[in-house]
Amino acid sequence: MLIGSIINGIERNEQDRKAHDVKNPFNQEILGTLALATADDLNDAVNSSYEAYEKTMKQMPAYKRGDILRKAAQLVEERKEEFAQSIMAESGKPIQQSRTEVQRSVQLLRYAAEEAKNITGEVVPMDAAIGGENRMGFVKKKSLGVVGAITPFNFPLNLTLHKLAPAIAAGNTVVFKPAEKTPITGYKIVKLLHEAGLPESALNLVLGTGEEIGQPLVEHEKVAKISFTGSVPVGKGIQQSAGFKKLTLELGSNSPIIVFDDANIEDVAVSLVKGGFGYSGQTCISVQRIYAHKDIYDQLLEELIATTNNLKIGDPADESVDIGPMITEEAAKRTDEWIQKAVEEGAKAETGGERNGNIVPPTILTNVNKGMHVVKKEVFAPIISVIPFEQEEDAIAQANDTIYGLQGAVFTKNIDRALRVADQIESGGVWINESSTYRQDNYPYGGVKQSGIGREGVKYAVEEMLELKFIGIKLER
Numbered sequence: 001m002l003i004g005s006i007i008n009g010i011e012r013n014e015q016d017r018k019a020h021d022v023k024n025p026f027n028q029e030i031l032g033t034l035a036l037a038t039a040d041d042l043n044d045a046v047n048s049s050y051e052a053y054e055k056t057m058k059q060m061p062a063y064k065r066g067d068i069l070r071k072a073a074q075l076v077e078e079r080k081e082e083f084a085q086s087i088m089a090e091s092g093k094p095i096q097q098s099r100t101e102v103q104r105s106v107q108l109l110r111y112a113a114e115e116a117k118n119i120t121g122e123v124v125p126m127d128a129a130i131g132g133e134n135r136m137g138f139v140k141k142k143s144l145g146v147v148g149a150i151t152p153f154n155f156p157l158n159l160t161l162h163k164l165a166p167a168i169a170a171g172n173t174v175v176f177k178p179a180e181k182t183p184i185t186g187y188k189i190v191k192l193l194h195e196a197g198l199p200e201s202a203l204n205l206v207l208g209t210g211e212e213i214g215q216p217l218v219e220h221e222k223v224a225k226i227s228f229t230g231s232v233p234v235g236k237g238i239q240q241s242a243g244f245k246k247l248t249l250e251l252g253s254n255s256p257i258i259v260f261d262d263a264n265i266e267d268v269a270v271s272l273v274k275g276g277f278g279y280s281g282q283t284c285i286s287v288q289r290i291y292a293h294k295d296i297y298d299q300l301l302e303e304l305i306a307t308t309n310n311l312k313i314g315d316p317a318d319e320s321v322d323i324g325p326m327i328t329e330e331a332a333k334r335t336d337e338w339i340q341k342a343v344e345e346g347a348k349a350e351t352g353g354e355r356n357g358n359i360v361p362p363t364i365l366t367n368v369n370k371g372m373h374v375v376k377k378e379v380f381a382p383i384i385s386v387i388p389f390e391q392e393e394d395a396i397a398q399a400n401d402t403i404y405g406l407q408g409a410v411f412t413k414n415i416d417r418a419l420r421v422a423d424q425i426e427s428g429g430v431w432i433n434e435s436s437t438y439r440q441d442n443y444p445y446g447g448v449k450q451s452g453i454g455r456e457g458v459k460y461a462v463e464e465m466l467e468l469k470f471i472g473i474k475l476e477r
């Protein structure tokens with residue numbers, strides 16, 4: 001299947017374009033070939049979205065935007081298995097986890113349909129100021145224009161819709177560049193949104209690499225906002241080249257989990273194994289560093305090992321499989337190298353084993369230190385490190401000893417301690433008695449420190465895709 005960029009509703013997939021194969025990470029089957037966009041295509045896409053904003057989206061009433069998003073939710077639900085299979089095939093995500101992603105995306109579209117009709121402003125109490133007695137003031141929330149949406153490989157439907165749906169709800173137009181590793185699902189959702197009634201030029205798809213297409217999109221002067229999800233290094237580059245554009249950056253993390261001596265050990269083990277090894281750890285809020293109180297350290301480690309050893313490794317198309325391939329063999333080799341390096345530096349691999357192509361067995365490490373890559377960096381892989389602590393303040397200090405701050409978690413039955421610790425963990429979000437990997441699409445989600453700028457979660461993303469405009473009226477006395 002040759003797929004191309006979609007500009008003004010027309011696919012640009014001529015044979016003479018540079019080609020890029022999309023492969024199934026499990027069996028290397030070629031799922032499709034991208035006809036990569038050219039610089040002219042990118043420019044055409046931005047101009048198309050710009051014109052569509054000025055001539056169409058600016059005037060589209062909120063109820064119509066809501067209807068389009070609601071129709072899209074219905075169409076995704078009707079085609080949920082097609083989308084789940086698409087996610088699984090191009091990302092290697094086990095089919096059950098892919099189905100969960102689609103289920104969340106349907107909800108996400110419905111949230112956006114509701115938010116489209118809830119964009120309000122406010123009246124300002126002008127008489128709060130001397131001289132304001134005979135004045136009125138009110139605030140409108142106005143759409144921005146063209147939103148550049150750039151997405152990562154790991155949630156090709158859900159994280160794409162976290163950008164497209166709020167942008168549409170807020171009355172903007174979009175130029176969308178999916179990850180070149182998992183673009184097919186993005187291609188499908190663009191065509192579905194057009195089918196749901198979104199004017200074709202309001203959402204343009206450009207297929208290409210970050211360097212060739214992503215970067216020029218970030219720099220284009222007709223783009224009002226960049227919404228990016230991806231790695232910290234790329235996010236830093238975008239921040240430096242985006243100029244005066246509004247910016248949302250959803251970046252990486254190495255999520256900390258603090259487990260106190262009164263936690264329910266069996267429940268904790270089930271939650272953290274799922275949170276650390278789901279999609280082979282290729283989730284930015286994946287459980288990575290578990291700080292376990294010394295009094296329950298051995299018991300928790302034993303439970304974690306037993307639960308991990310029960311995971312089924314294999315073909316992501318198999319309904320019973322928990323662990324499939326990583327996105328590329330390079331990612332798997334890097335993971336293997338980090339595990340070996342940690343072991344050479346003194347760590348012990350309590351589970352795991354030989355890499356098999358793109359598949360890395362889920363690995364629990366102990367006897368790690370904070371200087372190791374597996375602790376200090378984002379592993380984005382099936383690696384969990386388990387570290388003992390004695391004092392609460394020491395666990396918090398270790399949890400916060402990182403450049404990241406996306407989501408963390410604390411497990412304890414003591415609600416005072418839970419809230420005290422949650423308040424001190426430096427991150428955009430903290431779960432109490434739940435894994436850091438748990439996320440719903442209707443709450444504010446985003447990082448502090450180098451994990452990002454701004455928030456997603458539909459209502460919050462809509463707010464970041466609007467501009468406040470104050471209008472004041474001086475009244476006749």
Ligand SMILES: NC(=O)C1=CN([C@@H]2O[C@H](COP(=O)(O)OP(=O)(O)OC[C@H]3O[C@@H](n4cnc5c(N)ncnc54)[C@H](O)[C@@H]3O)[C@@H](O)[C@H]2O)C=CC1
Nearest residue numbers: 151152153178179209210214215230231234250251252284
């Ligand atoms: N905070 C969050 O919600 C999430 C963060 N991530 C992060 O994303 C990373 C994994 O995803 P990847 O796709 O490998 O990330 P990546 O940063 O390599 O690529 C992400 C997207 O950016 C594009 N890109 C690359 N260089 C660019 C440039 N110079 N200018 C503009 N666009 C560019 C890529 O083509 C891709 O579409 C991890 O670091 C993970 O933590 C992943 C999912 C969610």
Ligand SMILES: O=C(O)[C@H](O)CS(=O)(=O)O
Nearest residue numbers: 154155158283284285439
């Ligand atoms: O949507 C989610 O579950 C997560 O945001 C995916 S990621 O951002 O952690 O990759």
